[in-house]
Amino acid sequence: MKIAILGMGNIGSGVVDVILKNGAQIEKACGQPLEIKYILDLRDFPTHPLGDRIVHDINIIINDPEVTLVAEMMGGSHPAFDFSLSALESGKTVVTSNKEVVARFGAKLTKAAALHNVHYLYEASVGGGIPLIRPIVDCLASETITSIDGIVNGTTNYILSSIASSGRDFDDVLNEAKALGYAEPNPTADIDGIDAERKITILTALMTGRLYTPEKVCTESIKDVSFSEIKTAAASGGTIKLIAHSSEEKGKSDIFAAPCFVPQSSPLSHIDGVFNSVLVNASVSGPLMFFGSGAGKYPTAGSIIADIIAVANGTQRHAAPFEKADDSTLLPSDLHVSSHFYCIPAALREKAESVLTGAQLFECENTDTVGAIMPPEYHKDASRRRDEIGGETSVYRVI
Amino acid sequence: MKIAILGMGNIGSGVVDVILKNGAQIEKACGQPLEIKYILDLRDFPTHPLGDRIVHDINIIINDPEVTLVAEMMGGSHPAFDFSLSALESGKTVVTSNKEVVARFGAKLTKAAALHNVHYLYEASVGGGIPLIRPIVDCLASETITSIDGIVNGTTNYILSSIASSGRDFDDVLNEAKALGYAEPNPTADIDGIDAERKITILTALMTGRLYTPEKVCTESIKDVSFSEIKTAAASGGTIKLIAHSSEEKGKSDIFAAPCFVPQSSPLSHIDGVFNSVLVNASVSGPLMFFGSGAGKYPTAGSIIADIIAVANGTQRHAAPFEKADDSTLLPSDLHVSSHFYCIPAALREKAESVLTGAQLFECENTDTVGAIMPPEYHKDASRRRDEIGGETSVYRVI
Numbered sequence: 001m002k003i004a005i006l007g008m009g010n011i012g013s014g015v016v017d018v019i020l021k022n023g024a025q026i027e028k029a030c031g032q033p034l035e036i037k038y039i040l041d042l043r044d045f046p047t048h049p050l051g052d053r054i055v056h057d058i059n060i061i062i063n064d065p066e067v068t069l070v071a072e073m074m075g076g077s078h079p080a081f082d083f084s085l086s087a088l089e090s091g092k093t094v095v096t097s098n099k100e101v102v103a104r105f106g107a108k109l110t111k112a113a114a115l116h117n118v119h120y121l122y123e124a125s126v127g128g129g130i131p132l133i134r135p136i137v138d139c140l141a142s143e144t145i146t147s148i149d150g151i152v153n154g155t156t157n158y159i160l161s162s163i164a165s166s167g168r169d170f171d172d173v174l175n176e177a178k179a180l181g182y183a184e185p186n187p188t189a190d191i192d193g194i195d196a197e198r199k200i201t202i203l204t205a206l207m208t209g210r211l212y213t214p215e216k217v218c219t220e221s222i223k224d225v226s227f228s229e230i231k232t233a234a235a236s237g238g239t240i241k242l243i244a245h246s247s248e249e250k251g252k253s254d255i256f257a258a259p260c261f262v263p264q265s266s267p268l269s270h271i272d273g274v275f276n277s278v279l280v281n282a283s284v285s286g287p288l289m290f291f292g293s294g295a296g297k298y299p300t301a302g303s304i305i306a307d308i309i310a311v312a313n314g315t316q317r318h319a320a321p322f323e324k325a326d327d328s329t330l331l332p333s334d335l336h337v338s339s340h341f342y343c344i345p346a347a348l349r350e351k352a353e354s355v356l357t358g359a360q361l362f363e364c365e366n367t368d369t370v371g372a373i374m375p376p377e378y379h380k381d382a383s384r385r386r387d388e389i390g391g392e393t394s395v396y397r398v399i
Numbered sequence: 400m401k402i403a404i405l406g407m408g409n410i411g412s413g414v415v416d417v418i419l420k421n422g423a424q425i426e427k428a429c430g431q432p433l434e435i436k437y438i439l440d441l442r443d444f445p446t447h448p449l450g451d452r453i454v455h456d457i458n459i460i461i462n463d464p465e466v467t468l469v470a471e472m473m474g475g476s477h478p479a480f481d482f483s484l485s486a487l488e489s490g491k492t493v494v495t496s497n498k499e500v501v502a503r504f505g506a507k508l509t510k511a512a513a514l515h516n517v518h519y520l521y522e523a524s525v526g527g528g529i530p531l532i533r534p535i536v537d538c539l540a541s542e543t544i545t546s547i548d549g550i551v552n553g554t555t556n557y558i559l560s561s562i563a564s565s566g567r568d569f570d571d572v573l574n575e576a577k578a579l580g581y582a583e584p585n586p587t588a589d590i591d592g593i594d595a596e597r598k599i600t601i602l603t604a605l606m607t608g609r610l611y612t613p614e615k616v617c618t619e620s621i622k623d624v625s626f627s628e629i630k631t632a633a634a635s636g637g638t639i640k641l642i643a644h645s646s647e648e649k650g651k652s653d654i655f656a657a658p659c660f661v662p663q664s665s666p667l668s669h670i671d672g673v674f675n676s677v678l679v680n681a682s683v684s685g686p687l688m689f690f691g692s693g694a695g696k697y698p699t700a701g702s703i704i705a706d707i708i709a710v711a712n713g714t715q716r717h718a719a720p721f722e723k724a725d726d727s728t729l730l731p732s733d734l735h736v737s738s739h740f741y742c743i744p745a746a747l748r749e750k751a752e753s754v755l756t757g758a759q760l761f762e763c764e765n766t767d768t769v770g771a772i773m774p775p776e777y778h779k780d781a782s783r784r785r786d787e788i789g790g791e792t793s794v795y796r797v798i
Contacts, residue, residue: 018683022541025541026541029540130684131538135530135533135538139522139530139701139705140530140701141424141708142421142428142701142704142705142708143417143424144424269669270666270669271666277688282528282701284700284701284704285528285529285530285691285698285702286691286692286695286697288528288690288691289688289690290688290689290690291666291690296685302539302542302684303538305541306538309540315537315714315715315716316714317714
């Protein structure tokens with residue numbers, strides 16, 4: 001099988017490295033030799049062992065009938081989407097790590113794949129190196145997924161775990177994450193939950209077949225989560241994590257990417273550092289969790305290659321295309337039916353007791369805040385109650 | 400596709416229930432209708448909706464060319480092995496939840512499957528409802544698995560977690576587990592690690608292609624693990640879990656199922672209750688963990704059905720058969736190259752300090768024991784050193 005690599009960045013060069021290094025094993029798994037015929041990049045790589053495969057014009061790839069699979073690892077919406085669509089329309093399978101393209105254009109691209117009897121595969125787009133999408137599609141095909149809760153962004157999980165373990169403040173930890181390469185120089189997409197919002201849009205489409213507009217998904221930043229809040233959460237029996245959630249209720253979808261209170265009893269509460277972990281509730285198999293490296297050159301390359309192998313050895317099932325969702329079937333975020341965790345300045349304790357009738361307040365040593373977990377019947381007015389208590393009171397969904 | 404169910408026990412009846420309930424979805428996933436033509440059991444089920452499919456003679460199934468797949472959920476070695484072999488030899492695929500048969504006869508059965516161009520599939524034999532074997536085989540085909548550490552027995556994990564959280568003693572917790580249905584009336588196979596030993600034998604064969612004799616795998620019981628030891632482990636930065644381990648070193652396999660010290664930094668340390676979780680170290684994708692219900696009627700049925708679907712829709716890859724391993728390539732358990740955790744009666748502290756030169760001792764409130772974690776260079780003589788310290792000193796591998 002002859003393939004083309006689009007984008008020789010971090011992940012693309014990882015895929016090339018692994019194919020060069022593990023060639024014999026990959027050939028065995030594919031049941032045939034795998035040849036990288038072209039690498040599309042703006043740059044040249046004269047000293048690279050495959051430097052002679054570099055091309056700068058996508059049409060060389062599109063017009064070569066020998067190339068049956070294109071691995072797109074360019075990042076960004078354009079021209080990644082356009083190149084992917086052209087490849088599918090010319091009868092080539094596309095595998096990708098580009099969550100932005102899958103989340104925004106997945107309906108068009110999966111439809112084009114179905115129309116041309118090829119595949120559009122995206123294992124690497126969520127959870128980096130974690131086998132996640134293939135197990136969901138292949139192993140849970142006979143059952144209904146009732147909810148997904150995931151830690152799908154390593155940068156924010158590193159920051160929140162690091163605040164929790166060190167007691168340092170957000171800016172300090174963010175700077176450290178940048179220095180360690182765990183955060184981008186411009187970390188907005190991670191911090192503000194945009195990366196997580198794209199990933200939960202993709203996971204929701206796997207669950208329901210419907211692809212929502214990622215920008216319509218309720219997204220909240222982690223930038224106001226403080227050490228004091230995390231400590232108070234611990235005293236209340238949990239911690240605070242950026243959770244990407246999706247569930248369905250009466251044909252409507254409850255989807256968000258937001259910092260949440262995660263009780264200690266949830267396996268997600270113990271996932272620290274840059275790791276990702278996705279908890280899937282399945283109607284027959286029960287709760288399942290998939291854990292691993294959510295990003296990184298080689299883990300993500302591993303997922304790209306897993307998709308390539310499935311196509312090469314003919315074990316890839318033709319999946320139903322995503323339907324573009326009607327965004328009005330998204331539940332408004334304030335209608336979320338979970339419990340809520342309030343973190344309240346200790347000075348406002350009496351006020352909180354009057355607003356949150358019957359609440360048990362959790363006190364925490366060396367902080368000036370108290371915690372309260374309020375049952376679902378309080379959920380509708382969570383924002384109003386928070387404002388009524390006033391001060392620096394914050395409120396988080398409980399997952 | 401017409402199939403036969405062997406054994407209408409807990410899991411077999413779960414598979415039948417799910418096929419009856421989710422028939423439309425399963426048909427869609429299979430790409431064809433799925434019909435249960437026969438159910439083999441010693442008993443009759445006159446009031447069951449499929450009571451008319453019950454047969455008592457395996458030959459009816461073996462001799463019916465319409466039946467292309469047999470799901471074996473009988474338990475025990477015989478006649479489950481014999482029936483499976485007959486089915487494979489008559490050109491029928493076999494899927495199974497029977498870890499005893501896979502661990503003992505997997506080499507013969509996978510060879511018979513290859514010879515007759517059918518499949519022998521066993522997703523349900525390890526980790527119950529967790530998609531584990533399929534992701535390892537399909538998603539990690541291009542890389543090397545360097546080690547596996549798993550909590551693969553829910554009964555013992557429930558008991559150890561329950562001792563840890565309640566402070567009650569082993570017998571008390573075991574009785575509770577029996578009352579709750581988490582432990583068998585005769586729990587020896589679980590408590591003494593025999594169930595875990597079978598499962599790690601199977602996982603090792605997936606890693607290396609070599610199937611060891613399960614009885615040759617080093618196995619240790621959890622029956623002497625006490626609350627005081629678990630508390631001391633906590634004070635030393637971890638906990639005690641029954642871990643099934645496999646790794647390779649210079650062509651030799653280090654395999655065991657034994658209570659181990661699991662540091663808090665390992666995601667396995669936080670897996671409590673009856674859940675299972677398997678940590679796989681992969682050369683490209685890094686550490687991966689698969690978590691879920693390790694047993695139970697419906698979760699295990701879900702895995703059986705996932706295997707059936709893969710066969711029905713033609714996406715099941717033909718795997719290389721297992722080779723029977725040369726058991727002399729098993730590393731002796733005392734050559735294990737990890738660190739060790741010593742739990743020492745406080746009264747023997749001075750003696751311990753003289754035997755474990757340079758050890759940092761961890762003290763624990765309200766226990767009469769102290770803990771020490773000794774580096775790998777101490778491993779060879781762990782048993783000798785334990786005896787030298789004397790008393791009730793115990794020693795656990797650190798994973």
